Amino acid sequence: MAFELPPLPYPDTALEPAYSARTISFHHGKHHKAYVDNLNRLIAGTALEGKTLEEIIQLTVNDPGKAAIFNNAAQVWNHTFFWHSMKPGGGGQPSGPLAAQIVETFGSYEKFAEQFKAAAVGRFGSGWAWLVADGKALKIVTTPNAETPLTAGLRPLLTVDVWEHAYYLDYQNRRPDFVQAFLDQLVNWDFAAANWSK
Amino acid sequence: MTHQLPPLPYAFDALEPYIDTLTMQIHHGKHHAAYIANLNKAIAGTPFEEMPINELLARINEVPEEIRTAVRNNGGGHSNHTLFWAIMAPNAGGAPTGALASAIDATFGSFETFKEKLTAAAINRFGSGWAWLIVKPGGALEVISTPNQDSPIMTGDTPILGIDVWEHAYYLKYQNRRPEYVANFFNVINWAQVAANFAAAQR
Ligand SMILES: [Fe+2]
Ligand SMILES: [Fe+2]
Numbered sequence: 229m230a231f232e233l234p235p236l237p238y239p240d241t242a243l244e245p246a247y248s249a250r251t252i253s254f255h256h257g258k259h260h261k262a263y264v265d266n267l268n269r270l271i272a273g274t275a276l277e278g279k280t281l282e283e284i285i286q287l288t289v290n291d292p293g294k295a296a297i298f299n300n301a302a303q304v305w306n307h308t309f310f311w312h313s314m315k316p317g318g319g320g321q322p323s324g325p326l327a328a329q330i331v332e333t334f335g336s337y338e339k340f341a342e343q344f345k346a347a348a349v350g351r352f353g354s355g356w357a358w359l360v361a362d363g364k365a366l367k368i369v370t371t372p373n374a375e376t377p378l379t380a381g382l383r384p385l386l387t388v389d390v391w392e393h394a395y396y397l398d399y400q401n402r403r404p405d406f407v408q409a410f411l412d413q414l415v416n417w418d419f420a421a422a423n424w425s426k
Numbered sequence: 427m428t429h430q431l432p433p434l435p436y437a438f439d440a441l442e443p444y445i446d447t448l449t450m451q452i453h454h455g456k457h458h459a460a461y462i463a464n465l466n467k468a469i470a471g472t473p474f475e476e477m478p479i480n481e482l483l484a485r486i487n488e489v490p491e492e493i494r495t496a497v498r499n500n501g502g503g504h505s506n507h508t509l510f511w512a513i514m515a516p517n518a519g520g521a522p523t524g525a526l527a528s529a530i531d532a533t534f535g536s537f538e539t540f541k542e543k544l545t546a547a548a549i550n551r552f553g554s555g556w557a558w559l560i561v562k563p564g565g566a567l568e569v570i571s572t573p574n575q576d577s578p579i580m581t582g583d584t585p586i587l588g589i590d591v592w593e594h595a596y597y598l599k600y601q602n603r604r605p606e607y608v609a610n611f612f613n614v615i616n617w618a619q620v621a622a623n624f625a626a627a628q629r
Contacts, residue, residue, distance in 0.1 A: 258602040299552055352499050353574040354553035354593075373553035392554070392593035393602065401456040401594065 230268040231281065233261045234308050242316040246413040251397045259393055260307040267300040281305050282378065289379040302374040306356060310389045315416035322417040326385075326424040333366040341411050343368050348390050348407040357407075359386040361424060386420040428475050429462050431455075432508055440516040444610040446599045454511065457594055461503030461575070468496035479505050483579040502575035506556060506588060513587050513623070515616035526621040533567040540569070541612065547571040548589050548608045559587040559620070561627035586623035587615065 233256075240252045267284075271277045276284050276297065284301040288294035321337045322330060334340035348357035351370040358369050360382040369377055370390075377384050388394075388410050395406035434454050439447040469475045474482055474489060474497070482489070482501055489497050521537050522530060534540040540559075548557035551571040558570050560583040571591075572578065578585045589611050596607035 254601045262602065295552075352495075353555075393597060396593060396597040397601075400452050400598075401460070 230272075231264050231304060233264045234311075236311055238316050243314060243318075243414060246398075246409040247314065248398050251395070254397070255389075255394060256307075256311065260304070263300045263303040263307065267297065267304055270297045270300060285376065285378060299374040302376045302378075305378070306374065306376055306387065307389070309384060310356075310387050310394075312419050313386045313388065313416055314410070314414040315418070318415050318417075319411065319413040320415075320417065322421055324421055326417070326421040329366055329424070340368075345404065345407050345411065348388050348410075349404050351390050354391040357388050357390060358382075358384050359420060360384050383423070383426075385423040386415065428469065429466055429479060429504060431459050431462050432511070434511055436516055441514060441614050444613050445514075445596075449596070449598045452598075453590075453594060454507075458504070458507040461500045461507065464496065465500035465504050468493045468500060479508070480579050483577050484582070486580050498580070499575050502577045502580070505577050505579065506575055506585075506590070509585060509588050509623075510590050513616050513619050514611075514614045515619070516614070518616045519613040520615075520617065522617040522621055524621060526617070526624045529567055529624065534569075543569040544587075544589070545605075545608050548591050548611075549605050551591050554592040557589045557591060558585045560585050561624065565628060584623075584627040586627055587620045 236252065236256055240256070241249045243252065271279075271284065276287065279287065281301055281304060285298065285305060288298035288301065291298070321327065327337070330337060330340050334343060344357060344359065347368050347370050351357060351372070353372060355370055355372040355375070358371065358377050360367050360369055360377045362382050366385075367382070369382065371377060388407060390403060390407070395403060399406040399409075431454075434450070438450040438454070441450065469482075472490070472493065477485075479501060482497065483505055486494065486498055486501075521527065527537070530537055530540050534543060544557055544559060547569050548571070551557060551573070553573060555571055555573040555576070558572065558578055560568050560570055560578045562568055563582055568583075570578065570583075589608065591604060591608070596604065600607040
């Protein structure tokens with residue numbers, strides 16, 4: 229069973245104007261799809277065919293001979309997680325147990341938002357910023373290129389893609405504006421809260 | 427204020443249709459300018475403030491650890507982009523001549539093979555980075571790629587031609603189609619400048 233590009237959890241116009249349908253058409257339809265296609269091509273006929281995405285990621289991480297497989301597998305996972313980290317009418321603040329934990333860990337939602345934005349803006353080059361669970365603790369981490377917190381034993385709750393392709397058509401060099409829009413208008417706290425409660 | 431944004435050696439629209447005007451404006455006026463501003467901030471008040479950029483990169487390991495990453499990223503960004511603007515020109519492209527052409531043939535077998543190697547290096551760099559034609563300390567030519575804004579100067583080599591494959595270099599015009607951007611880049615290579623860089627690297 230080859231991997232398939234998961235459909236977007238909302239119509240491609242649903243995140244307008246903070247995240248344009250044009251950006252989504254390339255980001256989902258070209259970039260995410262290319263990672264899926266490359267992965268299928270790279271694992272066809274190998275021992276990795278038939279494994280789950282998570283298994284492939286764990287089996288190839290830190291193996292220089294399997295860097296291309298890891299990169300594509302992790303990018304498939306990361307992008308699927310990213311689409312769910314946003315929703316139409318998103319933004320605002322979390323509620324429930326995750327909200328309480330954010331206040332306990334960071335002091336306030338505002339302090340969390342400040343640190344998350346600084347992390348996302350400060351990741352030099354291509355990569356991702358994440359809110360993760362480290363056991364019972366919350367952390368903000370960033371990863372370069374395709375790397376994912378999964379391989380460090382961390383449980384992702386939320387992510388923002390800060391590869392330039394994620395925002396260049398809408399924001400060009402203004403990554404801070406994109407991350408601000410992600411927090412104010414896009415972020416799906418229900419998804420993060422559900423991941424936290426798992 | 428040590429380092430300053432060098433003016434583009436041609437008009438912003440001079441590389442059309444291969445590299446579009448808006449990309450050139452943002453790339454030079456925003457990205458390159460930001461590397462310089464961040465570099466100046468990092469080295470302010472340190473003994474490295476007055477050092478020429480490429481000497482600073484060659485001596486990156488002497489830079490204090492607390493500012494080394496900032497100097498590496500932003501100093502690399504400044505040097506790399508300065509070279510990048512110079513090795514492109516309007517009405518350029520084609521193939522090199524003279525000593526550089528002979529060296530490329532001797533090293534890679536032919537210009538076409540060199541072109542394939544540089545193209546592959548540019549396309550296969552995962553994430554952000556650069557593909558380069560460098561001169562090694564012994565004078566040999568080599569095609570390499572570096573991640574992010576790492577400069578070949580940091581490892582003792584001399585870059586004489588570089589192609590920026592950060593997505594900001596091509597996304598407005600080419601989006602996900604990096605191979606098309608790389609193919610078109612060959613139409614704007616200023617081989618006279620690359621040959622001059624090659625000659626300077628021999629000395
Ligand atoms: Fe992406
Ligand atoms: Fe650039």
